[in-house]
Amino acid sequence: xxxxxxCKQVPDVAMTIQIKDGKxxxxxxxxxxxxxxxxxxxxxxxxxxxxxxxxxLVLIGDEAGKEALRKGxxxxxxxxxxxxxxxxxNLGSQAAAKVLQAFFKGRDFDFILTGKQAxxxxxxxxxxxxxxxxxxxxxxxxxxxxxxxxxxxxxxxxDEGVEVLHMPMPSLITCSNDMNDPRIPSLKGIxxxxxxxxxxxxxxxxxxxxxxxxxxxxxxxxxxxxxxxxRKAGAKIEGDAQTLVATLMxxxxxxxxxx
Amino acid sequence: MKILVxxxxxxxxxxxxxxxxxxxxxxxxxxxxAEVHAALLGSGVKEQAGVLGHYxxxxxxxxxxxxxxxxxxxxxxTAAKAVIDAVKPRLVLxxxxxxxxxxxxxxxxxxxxxxxxxCCKIRWTGNGVEIERPLMAxxxxxxxxxxxxxxxxxxxxxxxxxxxxNPSLKxxxxxxxVSFPDLKQIFKEVLAANTGKISLDEADVVIAAxxxxxxxxxxxxxxxxxxxxxxxxxxxxxVVESGLVPATLQIGQTGKVINPTLYIGCGVxxxxxxxxxxxxxxxxxxxxxxxxxxxxxxxxxxxxxxxFKVVPLLIEAxxxxxxxx
Amino acid sequence: xxxxxxxxxxxxxxxxxxFAEKFVKPVAKKLDDTQEFPVELIQRAAELGFMGVxxxxxxxxxxxxxxxxxxxxxxxxxxxxxxSVILSVNNSLVCGPLLKYGTEEQKQKWLTPLAxxxxxxxxxxxxxxxxxxxxGTKTNAVDKGDHWLLNGAKIxxxxxxxxDTALVFANTDPGKGxxxxxxxxxxxxxxxxxxxxxxxxxxxxxxxxxELVFEDVKVPKENLLGELHKGFKIAMTTLxxxxxxxxxxxxxxxxxxxxxxLQYSKERVQFGQAISNFQAIQFMLSDMGMKIDxxxxxxxxxxxxxxxxxxxxxxxxxxKLYASEIAxxxxxxxxxxxxxxxxxxxxxxxxYFRDARVCEIYEGTSEIQRLVVAANLLGR
Ligand SMILES: Cc1cc2nc3c(=O)[nH]c(=O)nc-3n(C[C@H](O)[C@H](O)[C@H](O)COP(=O)(O)OP(=O)(O)OC[C@H]3O[C@@H](n4cnc5c(N)ncnc54)[C@H](O)[C@@H]3O)c2cc1C
Ligand SMILES: Cc1cc2nc3c(=O)[nH]c(=O)nc-3n(C[C@H](O)[C@H](O)[C@H](O)COP(=O)(O)OP(=O)(O)OC[C@H]3O[C@@H](n4cnc5c(N)ncnc54)[C@H](O)[C@@H]3O)c2cc1C
Numbered sequence: 029x030x031x032x033x034x035c036k037q038v039p040d041v042a043m044t045i046q047i048k049d050g051k052x053x054x055x056x057x058x059x060x061x062x063x064x065x066x067x068x069x070x071x072x073x074x075x076x077x078x079x080x081x082x083x084x085l086v087l088i089g090d091e092a093g094k095e096a097l098r099k100g101x102x103x104x105x106x107x108x109x110x111x112x113x114x115x116x117x118n119l120g121s122q123a124a125a126k127v128l129q130a131f132f133k134g135r136d137f138d139f140i141l142t143g144k145q146a147x148x149x150x151x152x153x154x155x156x157x158x159x160x161x162x163x164x165x166x167x168x169x170x171x172x173x174x175x176x177x178x179x180x181x182x183x184x185x186x187d188e189g190v191e192v193l194h195m196p197m198p199s200l201i202t203c204s205n206d207m208n209d210p211r212i213p214s215l216k217g218i219x220x221x222x223x224x225x226x227x228x229x230x231x232x233x234x235x236x237x238x239x240x241x242x243x244x245x246x247x248x249x250x251x252x253x254x255x256x257x258x259r260k261a262g263a264k265i266e267g268d269a270q271t272l273v274a275t276l277m278x279x280x281x282x283x284x285x286x287x
Numbered sequence: 288m289k290i291l292v293x294x295x296x297x298x299x300x301x302x303x304x305x306x307x308x309x310x311x312x313x314x315x316x317x318x319x320x321a322e323v324h325a326a327l328l329g330s331g332v333k334e335q336a337g338v339l340g341h342y343x344x345x346x347x348x349x350x351x352x353x354x355x356x357x358x359x360x361x362x363x364x365t366a367a368k369a370v371i372d373a374v375k376p377r378l379v380l381x382x383x384x385x386x387x388x389x390x391x392x393x394x395x396x397x398x399x400x401x402x403x404x405x406c407c408k409i410r411w412t413g414n415g416v417e418i419e420r421p422l423m424a425x426x427x428x429x430x431x432x433x434x435x436x437x438x439x440x441x442x443x444x445x446x447x448x449x450x451x452x453n454p455s456l457k458x459x460x461x462x463x464x465v466s467f468p469d470l471k472q473i474f475k476e477v478l479a480a481n482t483g484k485i486s487l488d489e490a491d492v493v494i495a496a497x498x499x500x501x502x503x504x505x506x507x508x509x510x511x512x513x514x515x516x517x518x519x520x521x522x523x524x525x526v527v528e529s530g531l532v533p534a535t536l537q538i539g540q541t542g543k544v545i546n547p548t549l550y551i552g553c554g555v556x557x558x559x560x561x562x563x564x565x566x567x568x569x570x571x572x573x574x575x576x577x578x579x580x581x582x583x584x585x586x587x588x589x590x591x592x593x594x595f596k597v598v599p600l601l602i603e604a605x606x607x608x609x610x611x612x
Numbered sequence: 613x614x615x616x617x618x619x620x621x622x623x624x625x626x627x628x629x630x631f632a633e634k635f636v637k638p639v640a641k642k643l644d645d646t647q648e649f650p651v652e653l654i655q656r657a658a659e660l661g662f663m664g665v666x667x668x669x670x671x672x673x674x675x676x677x678x679x680x681x682x683x684x685x686x687x688x689x690x691x692x693x694x695x696s697v698i699l700s701v702n703n704s705l706v707c708g709p710l711l712k713y714g715t716e717e718q719k720q721k722w723l724t725p726l727a728x729x730x731x732x733x734x735x736x737x738x739x740x741x742x743x744x745x746x747x748g749t750k751t752n753a754v755d756k757g758d759h760w761l762l763n764g765a766k767i768x769x770x771x772x773x774x775x776d777t778a779l780v781f782a783n784t785d786p787g788k789g790x791x792x793x794x795x796x797x798x799x800x801x802x803x804x805x806x807x808x809x810x811x812x813x814x815x816x817x818x819x820x821x822x823e824l825v826f827e828d829v830k831v832p833k834e835n836l837l838g839e840l841h842k843g844f845k846i847a848m849t850t851l852x853x854x855x856x857x858x859x860x861x862x863x864x865x866x867x868x869x870x871x872x873x874l875q876y877s878k879e880r881v882q883f884g885q886a887i888s889n890f891q892a893i894q895f896m897l898s899d900m901g902m903k904i905d906x907x908x909x910x911x912x913x914x915x916x917x918x919x920x921x922x923x924x925x926x927x928x929x930x931x932k933l934y935a936s937e938i939a940x941x942x943x944x945x946x947x948x949x950x951x952x953x954x955x956x957x958x959x960x961x962x963x964y965f966r967d968a969r970v971c972e973i974y975e976g977t978s979e980i981q982r983l984v985v986a987a988n989l990l991g992r
Contacts, residue, residue, distance in 0.1 A: 039423070041423045041424045041426060041559070042559075045423055045426045045427050047427060052427070060626065094619070095619050095622055095623065098619055098623060099623060099626065102623060102627075121402070122395070122401070122402065125396070144541075147423065147424065148422065148423055149422055150404075150405065150421070150422045150423070150424070150540070151403075151404055151405075151422075152388060152392075152404055153391070153392045153395060153402050153404060154392075155392065156389070156390075156391070156392020156393050156395075156396070157392045157393070157395060157396045157402075159392075159393065160392065160393045160395075160396030160397060161396060165361070165471040165472050166360070166393070167360065167389070167472065168360075168388065168389045168392070169385060169388070169389065171534065179473075183478070184389075185385060185534050185535070186358060186385045186386065186389075186477065187297070187358070187384050187385045187386055187535070188297075188358075188477055188535065189477045189478055189533065189535055190477065190478040190533070190534065191358065191474070191476075191477050191478075192474075192475040192476050192477070192478060193359070193472050193473065193474055193475060194472065194473040194475060195471075195472045196471050196472070199471075199472070204541055205541060206524070206527070206534055206537075206541060212627050212630045212631055212634075212660060213623060213626075213627050214627070214659065214660045214661045214674075215624060215627065215660060215661030215662070215665065215674030215676060215680075216661050216669070216674060218620060218623045218624060218627065218674075218676075219620070219669065219674060219675050219676070221623075222620070247400070247401035247402075247433060247435045248401045248402075248403055248431050248432065248433035248435065248438075249431065249432050249433070250429055250430075250431050251417070251429075251430040251431060251432050252429070252430045253427055253428065253429050253430075254419075254427070254428045254429070254430065255426075255427060255428065256421055256425060256426070256427070256428050256566075259566060259571075259584075259585040261583060261584045261585065261586065261589070262571075262586055262587035262588055262589065263587070263588055263589065264578070264583055264589040264591060265588060265589060265590050265591065266578070266591045266592075267592075268592075269592055269593070269596040269597050269600050270600060272574075272590045272591075272592050272597050272600075273597060273600040273601050273604050274604075276572065276588055276590060276601070277601075277604045277605075277608065279588050280549070280570070280572075280588070281608070284549075284570045284587065284588075286492075286548050286549045286569065286570050287549075287605075287608060579876075579879060584879075
């Protein structure tokens with residue numbers, strides 16, 4: 029099997045987020061492989077171990093983005109493509125999908141995995157749009173993946189429960205981090221990843237012009253960043269259980285009036 | 288100009304999130320002079336279309352077909368596209384659900400529209416929209432703009448005010464016929480379906496179980512509390528991971544975004560990925576034995592104590608209250 | 613010297629951090645309470661390659677540099693002193709000298725399983741009457757023709773309770789002091805070799821601290837490490853490398869306590885405001901942060917010099933000395949910022965303080981480090 033995993037490098041959102049004058053402050057932030065993409069890599073590696081597969085990573089990003097690719101390679105992926113061009117900085121979902129469409133043109137694969145969303149934008153559109161552009165069937169928010177009789181068996185977390193779908197090959201699947209617990213790259217894996225092939229791809233290689241990408245980017249544009257309105261800490265109630273419950277009931281009925 | 292709102296429904300019943308989005312569309316229509324339409328997709332949903340009129344939709348477009356009985360993205364994309372092609376709106380608004388999150392990307396692509404998800408503020412600028420949306424696990428917000436010819440937005444639950452319905456308002460109901468393509472994917476089944484009790488994203492009161500509940504017995508205690516309060520049960524990811532509850536109960540960034548009137552978190556630490564899903568609740572109560580748990584930073588009422596001691600008493604107190612009411 | 617980590621080092625940091633957050637943090641308090649050696653945790657660390665970070669791949673190590681090793685040590689010590697010292701002994705005190713002084717056969721036989729983490733090592737230098745001054749070593753090895761016969765005892769031996777292989781320093785030429793000490797690789801399953809766990813420690817309580825006792829232990833001839841009577845030099849150069857690791861450990865502990873204090877100061881309200889608004893608290897915080905940074909730079913410089921093949925004896929001692937002293941200071945301040953709560957084991961800061969304290973003692977006390985630095989300064 030041939031599996032592609034589309035990856036993104038994102039700021040580590042577990043850290044304190046700093047915003048100044050409407051701009052996101054990237055200095056001092058650690059950049060990591062998007063957690064949802066790490067789950068894609070993990071799942072692809074599990075399938076590789078089970079059935080045999082070649083796992084290829086694709087990332088659009090600047091020079092620093094290579095580190096995220098190397099993390100995926102260190103986990104065990106076979107090779108990687110690094111799509112990089114000054115015109116491709118800070119792409120939105122729609123533009124990213126356009127670039128990836130060009131990348132996948134003429135390539136053979138059994139399926140493409142992408143994270144269900146990126147931890148920085150939380151937009152959740154790129155995977156589905158890419159499948160549309162490639163005219164592939166797709167499913168989002170997968171929490172389980174297997175292959176049976178040349179079909180991909182996908183468990184998807186839906187509104188009413190886990191939906192089980194059989195997808196033909198090729199298809200595109202976006203993965204939730206509830207799918208698995210991505211392995212931590214061993215030091216051996218980290219060292220081995222240096223020797224794995226990582227191919228550099230430019231916009232020209234893709235046969236795409238900066239204008240075509242710009243056209244997608246212009247459909248919507250990011251104006252500024254801010255912090256969410258803070259929710260203030262209310263009353264901390266301490267004491268024995270009786271006191272706690274009595275005080276709470278009093279507050280809920282008389283003050284908040286929600287009971 | 289037209290604004291089209293896609294309503295979400297469960298078993299033929301329109302969900303409250305739809306009314307919230309419809310109310311917002313009506314508000315936007317006064318700014319933009321637009322006409323508000325609604326759409327309802329599903330099987331056996333026609334009867335429910337009228338209620339959308341009470342919330343201000345002039346016309347309700349219905350695709351009522353057996354192909355839409357169980358959720359798969361392809362038929363929903365086809366049906367939604369057919370309605371949009373017929374109505375030709377400038378702005379399309381959706382509530383948020385796992386189904387809508389699933390089919391919206393293909394719809395955006397097929398219509399060559401501009402898509403933005405999870406909007407919590409929408410303003411009509413005169414030639415498009417300016418929106419705000421949370422990002423980075425809701426630790427930041429961004430402002431975005433679009434003046435594209437077709438803009439599709441999904442709305443974050445609990446961000447907008449729902450207007451009181453006016454039963455004297457009547458909408459024109461238009462049924463659309465759609466031809467569905469053959470499916471490439473095969474739907475097999477739905478596992479671990481919701482138990483049919485109160486659904487999490489609809490509930491006014493939510494009891495959330497965190498790792499502090501420990502085991503099935505602890506969970507039972509919360510189920511009892513939920514029962515006496517007429518509340519829905521939700522949970523953190525830690526509890527889903529432990530296998531105590533199905534993932535449909537997960538609240539948070541990768542789970543459901545909820546906005547109940549009252550949220551009671553029991554043994555929940557308040558990790559950002561969890562609070563990203565419940566920060567919009569009107570009143571937040573936290574029961575946690577660790578007085579430094581981060582959830583206390585956002586709780587209106589933070590009870591520092593052992594849930595195994597507090598919850599049984601709370602159950603009794605609520606029973607007492609109900610008895611006297 | 614580059615102050616930005618390269619990609620290998622950044623990836624190492626991510627792996628060590630993930631491991632520490634996921635596996636070390638949740639058990640750190642329990643390890644301190646129960647004083648039980650974390651067998652499973654160390655196995656996991658071994659799978660990730662943390663037992664032989666700077667050992668070449670051909671001998672089962674990860675083939676990374678000393679700077680990477682300090683990065684790992686800091687990330688793990690940030691949550692647990694015990695776990696970090698277990699790793700540091702295996703990495704720098706056991707694998708280190710085996711790589712530097714071992715013959716090819718010794719490397720294949722002893723180093724490889726230790727670097728892979730299939731086996732665990734301990735380092736037996738200190739004796740009841742020979743601490744800072746190892747010239748007083750009483751443990752002796754007598755040449756019996758086809759083997760050495762080992763008798764004596766070692767004390768304060770980290771990993772002793774669970775190790776498979778010990779490096780033992782013994783007197784082979786009585787009366788010659790430092791010039792009569794040799795180093796042996798000893799299989800701890802050898803007859804006559806016994807281990808007695810030591811309890812009642814102030815900190816790093818899960819590190820398997822033990823007494824080693826040798827009663828007519830036969831050690832094969834080929835197990836002599838390095839040259840006969842040259843063991844003192846092995847002990848000293850080994851400690852140079854070890855001190856870089858202990859410096860990183862001290863920094864990790866200081867950082868763990870500092871991060872908790874910083875957070876606490878923002879949450880604790882007194883006189884109607886967060887205590888972080890008080891200048892007295894702010895001054896403590898800024899000094900804590902500054903000292904940690906300074907210690908880290910000093911340590912990274914020593915590691916970098918080692919990686920460059922330079923003589924780093926003075927820098928390793930300076931880094932270890934400074935980092936361990938500021939770790940005691942910083943963890944102590946962290947308790948202060950926590951007030952009465954910090955004095956209880958409901959919070960982690962008192963554990964950080966207890967764990968950090970030993971960094972000023974083992975692998976050479978602060979006094980000994982000052983002697984080393986002075987000897988270098990004075991050219992002695
Ligand atoms: C990419 C990503 C996405 C994620 N998405 C989600 C998501 O959608 N939803 C989600 O919830 N999490 C999500 N997480 C996980 C999240 O980071 C936390 O790990 C999780 O929310 C913690 O759950 P918890 O509060 O139940 O457990 P813990 O953090 O372990 O907290 C348990 C709490 O219970 C308290 N407690 C224990 N015993 C008692 C007792 N007897 N009485 C009272 N209190 C007690 C403790 O003091 C503690 O505060 C995500 C993580 C990542 C990385
Ligand atoms: C938790 C722990 C783990 C350890 N692990 C190991 C291990 O794995 N392997 C191992 O071999 N050892 C280990 N040790 C031993 C440690 O290295 C020694 O304790 C240390 O070297 C000091 O020796 P001592 O305890 O005999 O103190 P002493 O040498 O008796 O020192 C007592 C005091 O005198 C001072 N002093 C001594 N000589 C001088 C001098 N010339 N000038 C000025 N001051 C001086 C010292 O600085 C100290 O303040 C460990 C110790 C501890 C506490």
